[in-house]
Amino acid sequence: MSARVPDQPTCRQIVELVTDYLEGKLPLRERTLFEQHLVYCDWCRVYLEQMRQTIRAAGEVPEEALDPERREELLQVFRRWKAKK
Amino acid sequence: MEGEEVIAFKWLAKGAVAPFTGFRWPVNGSWVSAPPGATDGLGVHACRIAHLAFWVGEELWRVELQGPIVERETQLEGSSGRLLDRIAAWDPEAFRQACVERIAGFHAETPSAELSDYLALAKTVDAPIASFVAAVAAVAARGARSAFEEERARQSGWLARALQLREE
Amino acid sequence: MSSVAGHPEEIDLIAALRRGDEAAFLTLVRSCQSSMSRVARLFVSSDAVAEEVVQETWLAVLQGIAAFEGRSSVRSWILSIVANRARSRGQREARSAPFSSFDDAEDEPAVDPARFLPSDHPRWPGHWAAPPERWADEKLLAKETLGLMRKAIETLPPAQRQVIVLRDIEGCSAEEVCATLGVSDGNQRVLLHRARSRVRAMLEPHLGGPV
Numbered sequence: 001m002s003a004r005v006p007d008q009p010t011c012r013q014i015v016e017l018v019t020d021y022l023e024g025k026l027p028l029r030e031r032t033l034f035e036q037h038l039v040y041c042d043w044c045r046v047y048l049e050q051m052r053q054t055i056r057a058a059g060e061v062p063e064e065a066l067d068p069e070r071r072e073e074l075l076q077v078f079r080r081w082k083a084k085k
Numbered sequence: 086m087e088g089e090e091v092i093a094f095k096w097l098a099k100g101a102v103a104p105f106t107g108f109r110w111p112v113n114g115s116w117v118s119a120p121p122g123a124t125d126g127l128g129v130h131a132c133r134i135a136h137l138a139f140w141v142g143e144e145l146w147r148v149e150l151q152g153p154i155v156e157r158e159t160q161l162e163g164s165s166g167r168l169l170d171r172i173a174a175w176d177p178e179a180f181r182q183a184c185v186e187r188i189a190g191f192h193a194e195t196p197s198a199e200l201s202d203y204l205a206l207a208k209t210v211d212a213p214i215a216s217f218v219a220a221v222a223a224v225a226a227r228g229a230r231s232a233f234e235e236e237r238a239r240q241s242g243w244l245a246r247a248l249q250l251r252e253e
Numbered sequence: 254m255s256s257v258a259g260h261p262e263e264i265d266l267i268a269a270l271r272r273g274d275e276a277a278f279l280t281l282v283r284s285c286q287s288s289m290s291r292v293a294r295l296f297v298s299s300d301a302v303a304e305e306v307v308q309e310t311w312l313a314v315l316q317g318i319a320a321f322e323g324r325s326s327v328r329s330w331i332l333s334i335v336a337n338r339a340r341s342r343g344q345r346e347a348r349s350a351p352f353s354s355f356d357d358a359e360d361e362p363a364v365d366p367a368r369f370l371p372s373d374h375p376r377w378p379g380h381w382a383a384p385p386e387r388w389a390d391e392k393l394l395a396k397e398t399l400g401l402m403r404k405a406i407e408t409l410p411p412a413q414r415q416v417i418v419l420r421d422i423e424g425c426s427a428e429e430v431c432a433t434l435g436v437s438d439g440n441q442r443v444l445l446h447r448a449r450s451r452v453r454a455m456l457e458p459h460l461g462g463p464v
Contacts, residue, residue: 018363018446059424064287078275
């Protein structure tokens with residue numbers, strides 16, 4: 001984040017590490033530097049939260065209801081299987 | 086340090102919330118364990134006084150960690166931990182002000198456009214950012230990369246004195 | 254779908270299915286059918302083909318239930334069957350490139366590089382120039398956003414879409430996705446990263462932020 005301390009990760013690097021961080025796959029040193037960056041970078045904290053929100057929203061994408069015709073077809077499959085069993 | 090217990094410190098967001106995971110710590114002193122099989126780096130974290138400045142947050146707590154405890158560069162990691170008490174004296178504004186004065190000191194010693202920028206920035210941001218900027222300013226003033234950690238250690242010392250903390 | 258072994262709550266369901274209990278079958282259909290269609294559609298070229306694969310899968314499930322060992326949940330087991338069947342069907346259709354080739358390996362950044370200060374900036378190289386803005390949770394879970402999300406996922410390259418659908422929509426674990434798609438853990442994560450980053454970027458103009 002600073003020209004003076006070049007071994008600290010930049011925001012541009014942080015956004016590429018977010019998934020490894022959330023997956024618990026960052027090596028220890030990187031994980032520590034990642035979290036220390038978050039301490040002083042509000043914007044990367046917002047970015048991390050947006051990635052979490054994106055994941056949460058994906059989990060809410062609604063399921064389509066099963067139409068009755070399809071249900072009937074599947075019941076036929078089931079009954080045939082049961083008869084042969 | 087198998088089975089050992091350590092008293093250390095932990096920074097949290099408002100409401101005893103872990104700043105990175107969003108986990109809400111119980112404030113009644115009950116133990117919290119890392120998930121079984123948690124790998125390195127995913128245990129319960131706290132830090133020694135010497136590393137307080139790396140992790141500044143909205144609330145500071147005295148905590149107890151339980152082993153096996155691993156001591157790392159800037160933090161301690163245990164397999165479980167609990168909050169003991171909150172350091173009510175923690176005053177982010179006073180710390181921020183101390184960081185601003187520190188940068189002003191650097192700038193007075195060796196005036197530069199760069200230090201002037203850092204000073205202006207530190208005046209407009211919160212304590213965690215101001216303390217980071219002060220550590221960067223220290224590097225600029227001293228011309229040595231090692232000044233970053235030295236400044237962090239100095240800040241941690243300031244916190245320990247201001248909040249009357251001691252290692253237990 | 255979780256990867257915890259045992260699943261005691263499913264023991265009754267499995268026993269009922271083995272007995273040929275129709276109600277148990279319908280329960281399972283209700284809980285899995287729409288996910289199965291979604292997963293099948295990742296690999297084949299039309300809804301009709303996906304439905305065929307799903308139908309075949311139900312028969313395979315019934316035929317295999319006697320030997321099911323309960324090492325994963327029933328749902329997870331069913332989704333891996335449907336994914337495998339749809340994948341080989343898709344390969345026969347020669348639609349999807351073989352997954353192992355890891356085709357979209359071009360190096361795409363998670364965020365437009367123009368949103369960061371240049372790497373030769375004298376104070377803060379690589380720091381945000383156009384930072385992200387906070388998203389309100391209410392708007393995030395609104396119907397409109399979820400619709401947008403679905404559209405965003407549809408525009409992804411196939412490999413990325415497969416990983417994000419299985420992981421984030423269907424809730425499969427990383428291990429399950431690697432096994433189902435035949436990719437390494439590292440590749441799975443790269444694909445997931447690109448997919449999530451792109452979807453985030455596509456939601457951003459709607460939820461608040463620059464661009």
